[in-house]
Amino acid sequence: MRAYLLLMLVAAAVTYLSTPAARWIARRTNAITAVRARDVHATPRPRLGGLAMLLGIVVSVLLASQMPFLSGVFETPQAWGIVGGATIVCLLGWADDVWDLDWVTKLAGQVLAAGFMALMQVQLTWLPTPGGLTIGDSNQSLIATVFVVVVAMNAVNFVDGLDGLAAGVIAIGGSAFLLYTYSLTQQASPQDYSSLATLMMAVLVGVCIGFLPHNFFPSHIFMGDSGSMVLGLVFAGAAITVTGNIDPAATRDALSGAQRVPLFIPLLLPVAVVLLPLLDMGMAVVRRLAAGKSPFHPDRMHLHHRMLALGHSHRRAVLILYVWAAVFSFGAAALVRWEWRVVLVGLGIAIVVALVLTLGPLRTRGRFLDDDVATGAQPAVDAPAPAVPASGHTSTHEGRTR
Incomplete structure (x- = not known):
């Protein structure tokens, strides 16, 4: 575990130190998030945080390739396939952040990146179903891999709606997945x-x-599409490699009943991490179609908008969504160690606590979590709190593909 913690520290340090440079590049290339009527931020912000993230990934993986402990990991090209795919979508996101690409071009780029990963042996070869469904055909395997990766990238992009939200949710979900793997x-x-x-x-x-530290409210830079797509692709790539290391035939013969539950985690855990944004995305599509509008038509009724409308400050809303991410992520990961009935009871208790935090008196209490404390602004006197605070941001993807 010490080697993994060292690599985590290196990735964090490189990303932290290189983010100011990414902000400078964003300003030089005009990769700036404009303020739109539906947005939550009040001033334009640079949005190329993904460049710093990619650099952190590349440096850490290069370091890992020189560690004797991890030499076996690099006997196949899978690691470089994930890094290469991340590079492709980071450049794609950069282009989108600068030139605002149409959704067809972005989808084609995402498919290209996922296809490159599949070419480098990062492929879904079986699905952890009760019968251990094997994907025998190479074309079906390619299609399944591309589908999973593209969905993961867009799900992370969808959750990038408030300062620090996407990075924090993926950090929490990634920690649960790390413990599982x-x-x-x-x-x-x-x-x-x-x-x-x-x-x-x-x-x-x-x-x-x-x-x-650069992105939490009040943020100095957004990750942009260059960051959200990188996070989604790497997360999906790691999940796919887990399924590739499990022999479904041997597992089916060796385990039965509840013993097989941990084997469902490679699919269950990624879904648990992005469960809230997936539900939000599904409700948005239904809501827009019911109103006779395009499913990609933007609005101000996303989950993070509703949290702000409940009376939560920007910072408090993000922290509560962190709690929900932890509940589902660690609840799924706990199935590896504990019997499913015990996990179900614990999950029920955690959900009740999360509901109390979301709907309870915390909405108007906890002065240290108020936005004006973070920004140093003076709170309004004798005036109702606005439904939407004056800072923060919504996804740079909103209105272009959703």
Whole structure:
């Protein structure tokens, strides 16, 4: 574990130190988030945080490739496939942040990046279903891989709606996935704890931690599409490599019933991490279609908008959404260690606590979490609190593909 923690620290340090340079590049290339009527931020912000994240990933993986402990991980090109795919979508996101690409071009770029990963052996070969569904056909495997990666990239992009939200949610979900993959490796190979999935999750958590000081409210830079797509692709790539390291036939013969539950985590955990944005995206599509509008038509009824409308400050809304991400992520990961009935009880209790935090008196209490405390602004006197604060941001993707 010490090697993974070292790589996490390196990724965090490189990302943190290089983010000011990314902000400078964003200003030089005019990659600036404009203020739109539906947005929550009040002033234009640079949005190329993904460049710093990519640099953190590249440096950390290069360092890992020189570690004897992780030499076995680099016997296949999978690690470089994930790094290469991340580079492609980062450049795509940069172009989108500068020139505002149409959705067809962006989708084509995302498919290209996912296809490159598949070419480098990062492919879904089976799905952890009760019968252990094997994807025997190479074309079906390619299609399944591309679909999963593209959905993951857009799901992370969708959650990028408030300062620090996407980076924090992925850091939390990535931590849960890291513990899962490390535990799985311990059980599968007690003599060798090296794992590509654990490596990529450690690096992913590190870049999120390194970026958060610059991105938490009040933010100085947004990650932009160049960042959200990188996070989604790396997360999906790590999840896919986990399924590739499990023999479905041997597993089906060796385990039965509840013993198979941990094997569903490679699919369950990524869904748990992005459950809230996926639900938000689904409700947005239904809401817009019901109103006779395009499913990509922007509005101010997303989950983060509703949190602000409930009376939460920007910072408080983000922290509460962190709680929800932790509830679902660690609840799914707990299935590796505990019996599912015990996990279900604990999950129920955690959900009740999260509901109290979301709907309870915290909405108007906790002065240290108020936005004016963070910005140093004077709070309004004898005036109702606005439904939407004057700072923060909504996803740079909103209105272009949603």
